[in-house]
Amino acid sequence: MRGTRGLLLLAIAAILGGLAATYYHQRKTQALRTPSLPRPLAHDVEADATDWHWSRNSGGHPGVELRARHFRHFHDPERVELDDIELRLYHQDGRKFDLVRCAHAVFDPARAMLSSAGEAEILMGVRSEGAQGRLLHIRASGVTFDSAGGRVSTEQPARFVFDQGEGSAVGASYDPASGELIMQSEAELIWRGRSPRSRPMKLQAGRLVYREKEALVALSPWSRLIRGGLYLEAADAIVRLQQAAIREVEANRARGQDQEADRKLEYSADKLWMLFRPQGELENLKAEGNARVVSQSESGSLSANAERLELEFDVRGTSSVLAAASAVGRVTLVSEPLARPGAFRPETRRLESDFVQLYMRVGGREIERVETASPGRLEFLPNRPDQRRRLLEAERLWIYYGQANRLRSLRAVKAKTRTEAPASAARGAKASPVETESRDLIAEFDPQSGELVRLEQWNDFHYREGAREGRAERAVLEEAARRILMEKSARVWDESSAVSADGLVLDQQSGDVVAKGRVASSHRPERRPSSAVLSAEQSVEAQADNLRTSDRRQKLFYEGHVVMWQGTNRLQAHQVEIDRRARRLTALGEVRTQVIQQPKEDSRPGRAGVFVFVEAPRLVYSEQERLAHYTGGVRLRRGNLQIEAAELQAWLQESGSGAYLDRAVARGAVRVLEVQPAGTRRASAEQAEYYPAEERIILHGGNPVLADSRRGEIRGVRLHWSMREDSWQVEGSGGQPALGRVRRP
Template identity: 40%
Template sequence: MPPLGTFSVPRRTLAMLNVRMRRIRWFLLTVLVVLIAALAATYHFQRQFRQRHAAEPPPPIPENLSAAAQDWTYTQMDGDRPVVTVSARSFEQSRQEGVIDLTGVELKLYHRDGEAYDRARSARVSFDRSAGLLYSEGEVEVAMGLPVEDKPAGRILMIRSSGVRFDARSGKAETDRAASFELDLGRGEAVGAVYDPAARELILKRAVTLLMNPRRKGAKPMRLETENLIYRERESEVWLNTPCRLTRGGTTLQAASAIVRLREGALEMVEAFKASGADSAPNRKLQYAAAELRLFFDEEGTVRKIEGSNGATLNLTSPTARTAVSSDRMDLEFAPENGESVLKQALAMGNTRAESFPIARPNVPVADTRLLRSEVVEVVMRPGGEEMARMATHAPGAIEFIPNRPGLSRRLLEGERITIEFAAGNRVQSCVALNASTRTWKAQRRKGDPEFASTRSDMLTALFDPKTNQLSRLEQSGGFRYEEGARRALAERAALDAGLNQILLEGNARAWDPTGSTSADRIQLDQRTSDFDAEGNVRSTRIPEKKKPGAGSQAMLLGEETLQATARKMRSANGQSVVHYEGGVTLWQGPNRLRADVVALDRKNETLDARGNVYSHFIDRQKGDGAKRRPPASTTVTAQELSYTGKERLAWYKGEVRLQRAELEIRSRQLRAWFREDSDGGSSLDRAFASGAVEIVHRKPGRVRRGTGEEAEYYI
């Protein structure tokens, strides 16, 4: 038995197995060859495929570079907030200088709030990573205020320049080369610029030109020119720290410095310092200046208001006049007209002075120069802004009319409030004043005439002749007072006719001078001659001139005593040497009295004429001393007419004459009475001569004597 674990195979079986094994060996060898061939073919095919589709191997790095890359990105973070991101299509780092050269660069400078960023693009940039500085020699485009998440809405704010330096740490960008920009406030150009995204501040260094946008799209922009500009986006302000000029159409503004304030990125207000401006049109020119000027603009970009302070001036020029206004402060209001600003009114406050100078024109009389002074003056323009419509004071003021032609009077008007209305051509139409006083200097005065005349009243209205530009009528009311040298007058109302040079006084009127006074309901005074007419409840007082040495007494109401009179009407002429009374006339001088319907006095010729219901009463001078002094005798004469001549000392009565003296009565058609001069300078009746149907009656207690005849003489 064979050992355990072995077995025996028959020979035949072994022979058969050998045959089969030989056949299988050749089969396996064939399969192996096929597999090797397949593998070789697959390898060859894949190798060719890889060779055809494999990327080209990167070029070798130049010896002067330490690194190079494609689609490079650099980000600087502040915590989890990005500060700056720099991306480029290619990246090359210098082996020696450590400077990275970038191409196809985009720089994002993120705002502090993380909601927006400023983007800078350039074709080629050098980046000093250790210093955090980027520099682009070529053109750079900066877009400002792009939202991080949403797409930009509206216009993108752009700055374009070259030679730009970027600080990757602070985000600041700077250039000294020419730059153009399109901002929300406008578009323009400058030489040199600095942009600080952290402060949201753009500085334009030199030669700045900016077209500032108004709030309404499509409206005419404002052109700004200056040497230096700072745009503070966060505060919506533009600071101009060097002399600047703003221009829009015919409007210009120049200033030593200024601040432009924006609303929603558009022009709203300009605050200018040491500034002056002008607005020009074919028929008008407006100029203004102040240490501080504030200009406010409407949606169209036109000026709607200007405020000037610390020494403001305004000059208005039209074809007919030039008006200059100066004050501590001034407000100008404008109205839009055809896309431009037209002055509507001006309000000047504090030490205001407004002076208007006429412009000479052919065949037109030159108007007066007008000078108005007050704390507050308002000027209202006519539509179109070429001429003034009204000028008024809102505080006590004074206006002076200074003639520019010989022979005209200079006038001064002062009042608590003064309003001047203008007609076309800047011609004064009227002037109204409250609590007014006037002073007039006559151009032509006679020797001895007062230098000026003055008036006062509660209300004054002056009217001017449109043809001559001169005062035509002056009306005053409420406590009127007049003064010219020694002459005085008062009334409730007064009116001056400048052409006739006459003053009309009404309502409790009274006029006086050192020689006497007159009161009446109505007095009309001629300023040139001092003649006057009085009417209604006339009362007059006349102080006679002193008698010359050696001259005799003038006796009948023409002596040295004060002469007083009442009447319905009175006329005084020739320096009051000729006086005419009418209507219930009564004159008295001391104890002597005269009544008549009409009385005329001529002091120069020493005559007196009375007509209608003449009544005269005279008292002789007392004679004697002490106990011998006799009581004075009185003489009363009535008649229809009386004529008296002082040179002859003769009184001639006519028509129904009746004389009464003590117990004596004389009636006649005419009577002539002579007066004598007494030793004391007085006068008394000396004798009388009656004619025409004379009748004499002498009455004593218990006896009456009568006598008649054609003539009779009576001696005292």
């Protein structure tokens, strides 16, 4: 019995153990199969999840997608914290989206704002399918995302990279709806361009706004553009893009420069427009309002100021070189040459007009020509004491340049010039400026020095230098010789003289002239007591084939068909020379003089003047002695009286009505003839003295004889013949008594 009870107890224990083992095994299996209860949430956490996803559609296609590895929803204050997030902001067509990645972000449901304190990565313009195009890659901290509008912003430093370049700023925002990227401050954008040959353009500004839809970048309140040697500073500016390349820059209150190894271009204006080629080279520049451009090269500087300026550029390699320029409105163009070793420095040139066009030679380093399309004013400003200050005013101007920007020639219409004496001129009375006018003008300059060589003016040329003036149809100024050649209806005059001819050569230094062809002159005698021939009150007029003056017009040489007169007095000859300093006149070749005989002492009323004519091969008149000496066979005629001799000396006196013959002495085979209605008288002697006022002749020497056709003849050593009293006296000598033969009636 005891053994059976022990076995039973052992059997019950085994059964219970088996049941227990089975129970615990089943509990373990059930525990493994049943999900574990979540951890207890913190008191302020309403939800906690992993691999979280949220999305919202717009117009039948995705609008916003947000993924996070870890999601937590807090209720006080209400917010959502996300870890390792990825945000997709789809564009309106749904084919592209902007991608935002960050390690941690906080979502504010009340404001519908997602923010990340750490660094965030943003990719703009990601394609949903296919190969990726141009992407904008942004890295920034403190990013905030507006879930309602999709706007992304940060107040922290941001960096971005895109296929054309990269940039940075402090504070930025992007609105996918408007496609507007705003860089709040310290903005810098480097635009590299599409080609490896393109040099990058750096944009800097206090604030930068990129409007994707309008393809423009707005810079404010200040801006700066840098590309190689190109540098631009401005207030606000707008950069317009074309096919992802910078096409145009518009800037306010701008100034900048474009510098290469051997040249430099500076520019400034109230408003500036710059046009670029696809590779980034400058193509066109427009400036308006206080516009200024300065070009500097090894030959000198060229500056332009105007209301509006436009510059055209050619591309040489990767550089832009100036090809042409136009300026409008109060234009001032100044060309200032640099001094070169061993060479004289040319004048500085200053051009003023309302419209100027400039053309450069190929390569952009030298000027080819400058033109004005409106009245212009060109000044030549001396850089050395021996240079002259020149001024040219014209309706139109064409200026042509040679090598090293040295002036080669210029042309002008309706031109006026003014030339001043150099500063190195001798001290004393200030030299008068030389002024000219003409409808057409051409000037030529030395190709090496740039100095004026020849100035040609035609169509109504007018010249003025102090009291001296001149006119002609055409004139040529030879600068080195300091003389002016005038042609066709040429005339020169001053307060004391005037000369006209078919052609004139005027020496500007001495005032001497050479006149050829139909010469006409007028000379007022110097202010001194009147001589017998030259009255101080009347001008001496002359005509000839040619005239030449010398010794500062103190000597005058007339040639060919010379005719001179003053009042009623007249002189004709082949050649006439006047020496003013010696107060002498010399006439050669068929000399013929005419002097009126009307002395002021003659008080008989109603008596008309009588001309005295003298003809001879040669005449020398001394103004100091008032003596006219005729030689080579002389003939004197006065009324019905004629005297012939080998030579004749005539003393002249001044009267109120002009010069008159006071007395004359004839020598050598003297022959006298008087023709009266009642008869003829002839006389001969070796010498005769003639007194016109007394109408008396004294003959002596060489057996004088007087023959009267009615009364006979008379001989003697000395004969006194009174024509007024119709009488004569005879003087004889011991060896030669007087002899007379008288005809009986």
